[in-house]
Amino acid sequence: QQKPFQTKLVLLGEAAVGKSSVVLRFVSNEFQENKEPTIGAAFLTQKCRLDSAVIKFEIWDTAGQERFHSLAPMYYRNAQASAVIYDITKASSFEKAKSWVKELQRQANPNIVIALVGNKLDLVAETGSGKAASTKTDEDDEEADDDDDENGTVTAEGQSTNSARAVPKDEAKAYADEAGLLFFETSAKTGEGVVELFTEVAKKIPID
Numbered sequence: 001q002q003k004p005f006q007t008k009l010v011l012l013g014e015a016a017v018g019k020s021s022v023v024l025r026f027v028s029n030e031f032q033e034n035k036e037p038t039i040g041a042a043f044l045t046q047k048c049r050l051d052s053a054v055i056k057f058e059i060w061d062t063a064g065q066e067r068f069h070s071l072a073p074m075y076y077r078n079a080q081a082s083a084v085i086y087d088i089t090k091a092s093s094f095e096k097a098k099s100w101v102k103e104l105q106r107q108a109n110p111n112i113v114i115a116l117v118g119n120k121l122d123l124v125a126e127t128g129s130g131k132a133a134s135t136k137t138d139e140d141d142e143e144a145d146d147d148d149d150e151n152g153t154v155t156a157e158g159q160s161t162n163s164a165r166a167v168p169k170d171e172a173k174a175y176a177d178e179a180g181l182l183f184f185e186t187s188a189k190t191g192e193g194v195v196e197l198f199t200e201v202a203k204k205i206p207i208d
Protein backbone atom coordinates (compact mmCIF):
# COMPACT_ATOMS: atom_id res chain seq x y z
CA GLN A 1 0.00 0.00 0.00
CA GLN A 2 1.60 3.20 -1.20
CA LYS A 3 1.26 6.46 0.62
CA PRO A 4 -0.43 8.97 -1.70
CA PHE A 5 1.73 11.77 -2.97
CA GLN A 6 -0.02 15.04 -2.15
CA THR A 7 -0.17 17.57 -4.92
CA LYS A 8 -1.68 21.03 -4.74
CA LEU A 9 -3.53 21.99 -7.92
CA VAL A 10 -5.21 25.34 -8.56
CA LEU A 11 -7.98 25.98 -11.08
CA LEU A 12 -7.99 29.34 -12.79
CA GLY A 13 -10.08 30.90 -15.54
CA GLU A 14 -12.83 33.36 -16.31
CA ALA A 15 -16.13 33.07 -14.46
CA ALA A 16 -18.57 30.48 -15.83
CA VAL A 17 -16.12 28.56 -18.00
CA GLY A 18 -16.83 25.46 -15.90
CA LYS A 19 -14.01 25.26 -13.36
CA SER A 20 -16.25 24.02 -10.56
CA SER A 21 -18.07 21.69 -12.94
CA VAL A 22 -14.84 20.07 -14.16
CA VAL A 23 -13.78 19.43 -10.55
CA LEU A 24 -17.21 18.13 -9.61
CA ARG A 25 -17.03 15.71 -12.53
CA PHE A 26 -13.56 14.57 -11.48
CA VAL A 27 -14.31 14.27 -7.76
CA SER A 28 -17.92 12.99 -7.79
CA ASN A 29 -18.60 12.09 -11.42
CA GLU A 30 -21.60 14.44 -11.37
CA PHE A 31 -22.79 17.46 -13.31
CA GLN A 32 -25.16 20.28 -12.28
CA GLU A 33 -26.87 22.23 -15.03
CA ASN A 34 -27.07 25.47 -13.03
CA LYS A 35 -24.11 25.48 -10.78
CA GLU A 36 -24.02 28.36 -8.30
CA PRO A 37 -20.95 30.61 -8.67
CA THR A 38 -18.03 29.91 -6.39
CA ILE A 39 -17.40 32.53 -3.73
CA GLY A 40 -13.75 32.98 -2.86
CA ALA A 41 -12.52 29.43 -3.40
CA ALA A 42 -13.54 25.85 -2.75
CA PHE A 43 -11.28 23.01 -1.66
CA LEU A 44 -11.70 19.41 -2.80
CA THR A 45 -9.50 16.35 -2.93
CA GLN A 46 -9.35 13.35 -5.20
CA LYS A 47 -6.83 10.58 -5.74
CA CYS A 48 -5.43 9.57 -9.06
CA ARG A 49 -3.90 6.10 -9.31
CA LEU A 50 -0.91 5.80 -11.60
CA ASP A 51 1.18 2.68 -12.19
CA SER A 52 4.08 4.25 -10.33
CA ALA A 53 2.29 6.14 -7.55
CA VAL A 54 -0.95 7.42 -6.13
CA ILE A 55 -1.32 11.16 -6.49
CA LYS A 56 -3.70 12.85 -4.09
CA PHE A 57 -4.83 16.11 -5.65
CA GLU A 58 -5.65 18.91 -3.23
CA ILE A 59 -7.69 21.11 -5.50
CA TRP A 60 -8.30 24.82 -5.02
CA ASP A 61 -11.23 25.85 -7.17
CA THR A 62 -11.07 29.64 -7.35
CA ALA A 63 -13.79 32.18 -8.14
CA GLY A 64 -13.37 33.55 -11.65
CA GLN A 65 -14.78 37.01 -11.01
CA GLU A 66 -12.37 39.88 -11.51
CA ARG A 67 -12.96 41.14 -7.97
CA PHE A 68 -11.35 37.97 -6.62
CA HIS A 69 -8.26 38.27 -8.83
CA SER A 70 -6.10 39.67 -6.03
CA LEU A 71 -6.71 36.48 -4.03
CA ALA A 72 -5.37 34.18 -6.74
CA PRO A 73 -1.68 34.32 -5.70
CA MET A 74 -2.63 32.80 -2.35
CA TYR A 75 -3.88 29.77 -4.21
CA TYR A 76 -1.23 29.36 -6.89
CA ARG A 77 1.68 30.06 -4.59
CA ASN A 78 3.14 26.63 -3.66
CA ALA A 79 0.92 24.89 -6.20
CA GLN A 80 2.60 22.04 -8.09
CA ALA A 81 -0.03 22.12 -10.81
CA SER A 82 -2.62 24.36 -12.36
CA ALA A 83 -5.47 23.86 -14.78
CA VAL A 84 -6.27 27.05 -16.64
CA ILE A 85 -9.73 26.67 -18.10
CA TYR A 86 -11.57 28.50 -20.87
CA ASP A 87 -14.88 27.94 -22.66
CA ILE A 88 -14.35 26.89 -26.28
CA THR A 89 -17.50 28.79 -27.29
CA LYS A 90 -16.24 32.09 -25.82
CA ALA A 91 -13.18 33.76 -27.32
CA SER A 92 -12.70 36.24 -24.46
CA SER A 93 -12.30 33.35 -22.03
CA PHE A 94 -9.36 32.08 -24.09
CA GLU A 95 -7.69 35.50 -23.90
CA LYS A 96 -8.24 35.45 -20.14
CA ALA A 97 -6.71 31.97 -19.96
CA LYS A 98 -3.61 33.22 -21.74
CA SER A 99 -3.26 36.05 -19.25
CA TRP A 100 -3.52 33.54 -16.36
CA VAL A 101 -0.80 31.45 -17.99
CA LYS A 102 1.45 34.51 -18.22
CA GLU A 103 0.82 35.35 -14.59
CA LEU A 104 1.61 31.78 -13.51
CA GLN A 105 4.77 31.69 -15.57
CA ARG A 106 5.92 34.93 -13.98
CA GLN A 107 4.78 34.45 -10.40
CA ALA A 108 4.17 30.80 -9.56
CA ASN A 109 6.60 27.99 -8.76
CA PRO A 110 8.90 27.75 -11.81
CA ASN A 111 8.31 23.98 -12.02
CA ILE A 112 4.53 24.24 -11.94
CA VAL A 113 2.76 21.89 -14.34
CA ILE A 114 0.21 23.91 -16.28
CA ALA A 115 -2.65 22.41 -18.26
CA LEU A 116 -4.65 24.54 -20.67
CA VAL A 117 -8.21 23.24 -20.80
CA GLY A 118 -10.90 24.10 -23.34
CA ASN A 119 -14.19 23.12 -21.68
CA LYS A 120 -17.81 22.72 -22.91
CA LEU A 121 -16.82 20.44 -25.76
CA ASP A 122 -20.38 19.07 -25.76
CA LEU A 123 -21.70 22.43 -27.00
CA VAL A 124 -19.99 22.26 -30.35
CA ALA A 125 -21.61 20.02 -32.88
CA GLU A 126 -18.58 18.28 -34.21
CA THR A 127 -18.79 14.67 -35.25
CA GLY A 128 -16.77 12.10 -33.41
CA SER A 129 -15.32 12.48 -29.95
CA GLY A 130 -13.15 15.50 -30.50
CA LYS A 131 -10.39 13.51 -32.09
CA ALA A 132 -11.93 14.20 -35.47
CA ALA A 133 -11.67 17.94 -34.96
CA SER A 134 -12.55 19.96 -38.01
CA THR A 135 -9.85 20.08 -40.63
CA LYS A 136 -11.37 22.79 -42.78
CA THR A 137 -9.01 25.41 -44.17
CA ASP A 138 -8.74 28.83 -42.60
CA GLU A 139 -9.33 30.76 -45.80
CA ASP A 140 -13.11 30.94 -45.98
CA ASP A 141 -13.74 30.92 -42.25
CA GLU A 142 -13.70 34.64 -41.59
CA GLU A 143 -17.05 35.69 -42.99
CA ALA A 144 -18.57 32.32 -43.72
CA ASP A 145 -20.59 31.78 -40.59
CA ASP A 146 -20.92 28.18 -39.56
CA ASP A 147 -23.31 26.44 -41.89
CA ASP A 148 -25.19 24.81 -39.04
CA ASP A 149 -26.44 28.11 -37.65
CA GLU A 150 -30.01 27.63 -38.74
CA ASN A 151 -30.54 24.06 -37.76
CA GLY A 152 -29.32 23.91 -34.21
CA THR A 153 -30.87 21.08 -32.30
CA VAL A 154 -32.82 21.32 -29.09
CA THR A 155 -32.26 18.71 -26.44
CA ALA A 156 -34.86 17.08 -24.23
CA GLU A 157 -34.21 19.73 -21.60
CA GLY A 158 -35.01 22.37 -24.19
CA GLN A 159 -31.45 23.61 -24.32
CA SER A 160 -30.08 24.82 -27.58
CA THR A 161 -26.96 22.95 -28.61
CA ASN A 162 -26.02 24.97 -31.66
CA SER A 163 -23.32 27.07 -30.01
CA ALA A 164 -20.48 27.57 -32.42
CA ARG A 165 -16.91 26.90 -31.51
CA ALA A 166 -15.15 30.23 -30.95
CA VAL A 167 -11.66 28.91 -30.19
CA PRO A 168 -10.24 26.59 -32.86
CA LYS A 169 -8.61 23.52 -31.37
CA ASP A 170 -5.52 23.90 -33.59
CA GLU A 171 -4.97 27.47 -32.46
CA ALA A 172 -5.23 26.59 -28.77
CA LYS A 173 -2.97 23.56 -29.18
CA ALA A 174 -0.36 25.63 -31.02
CA TYR A 175 -0.39 28.21 -28.24
CA ALA A 176 -0.11 25.48 -25.59
CA ASP A 177 2.86 23.88 -27.35
CA GLU A 178 4.61 27.21 -27.70
CA ALA A 179 4.03 28.07 -24.03
CA GLY A 180 5.00 24.58 -22.80
CA LEU A 181 1.57 23.62 -21.48
CA LEU A 182 -0.38 20.39 -21.50
CA PHE A 183 -3.53 20.78 -23.56
CA PHE A 184 -6.97 19.19 -23.31
CA GLU A 185 -10.51 19.74 -24.43
CA THR A 186 -13.14 18.58 -21.97
CA SER A 187 -16.82 18.48 -21.24
CA ALA A 188 -17.78 18.55 -17.59
CA LYS A 189 -21.28 17.74 -18.81
CA THR A 190 -20.47 14.45 -20.55
CA GLY A 191 -17.22 13.80 -18.69
CA GLU A 192 -15.21 13.64 -21.88
CA GLY A 193 -11.52 14.31 -21.30
CA VAL A 194 -11.83 15.06 -17.58
CA VAL A 195 -10.12 12.00 -16.11
CA GLU A 196 -7.51 12.18 -18.85
CA LEU A 197 -6.75 15.79 -17.90
CA PHE A 198 -6.03 14.96 -14.26
CA THR A 199 -4.21 11.73 -15.10
CA GLU A 200 -1.85 13.42 -17.55
CA VAL A 201 -1.17 16.21 -15.05
CA ALA A 202 -0.48 13.58 -12.36
CA LYS A 203 2.05 11.87 -14.61
CA LYS A 204 3.98 15.14 -14.95
CA ILE A 205 4.29 15.74 -11.22
CA PRO A 206 7.86 15.07 -10.14
CA ILE A 207 7.82 12.49 -7.36
CA ASP A 208 10.90 12.30 -5.19
Ligand code: GDP
Pocket residue numbers: 013014015016017018019020021022032033034035036037038064119120121122123186187188189190
Ligand atom coordinates in the same frame (compact mmCIF):
# COMPACT_ATOMS: atom_id res chain seq x y z
P1 GDP B 1 -17.01 28.34 -13.02
O1 GDP B 1 -17.51 29.71 -12.70
O2 GDP B 1 -15.83 28.40 -13.95
O3 GDP B 1 -16.74 27.51 -11.80
O4 GDP B 1 -18.17 27.61 -13.86
P2 GDP B 1 -19.29 26.61 -13.33
O5 GDP B 1 -18.71 25.27 -13.10
O6 GDP B 1 -20.03 27.25 -12.22
O7 GDP B 1 -20.20 26.49 -14.63
C1 GDP B 1 -20.85 27.64 -15.20
C2 GDP B 1 -22.04 27.17 -16.01
O8 GDP B 1 -21.60 26.42 -17.13
C3 GDP B 1 -23.00 26.26 -15.23
O9 GDP B 1 -24.32 26.55 -15.62
C4 GDP B 1 -22.60 24.87 -15.69
O10 GDP B 1 -23.68 23.96 -15.61
C5 GDP B 1 -22.17 25.13 -17.13
N1 GDP B 1 -21.13 24.18 -17.59
C6 GDP B 1 -19.96 23.88 -16.99
N2 GDP B 1 -19.26 22.99 -17.68
C7 GDP B 1 -19.99 22.69 -18.78
C8 GDP B 1 -19.82 21.82 -19.89
O11 GDP B 1 -18.82 21.11 -20.05
N3 GDP B 1 -20.81 21.79 -20.84
C9 GDP B 1 -21.93 22.55 -20.70
N4 GDP B 1 -22.85 22.44 -21.67
N5 GDP B 1 -22.14 23.40 -19.68
C10 GDP B 1 -21.19 23.46 -18.72
Ligand code: MG
Pocket residue numbers: 019020021036037038061062063064
Ligand atom coordinates in the same frame (compact mmCIF):
# COMPACT_ATOMS: atom_id res chain seq x y z
MG1 MG C 1 -16.83 28.05 -9.82
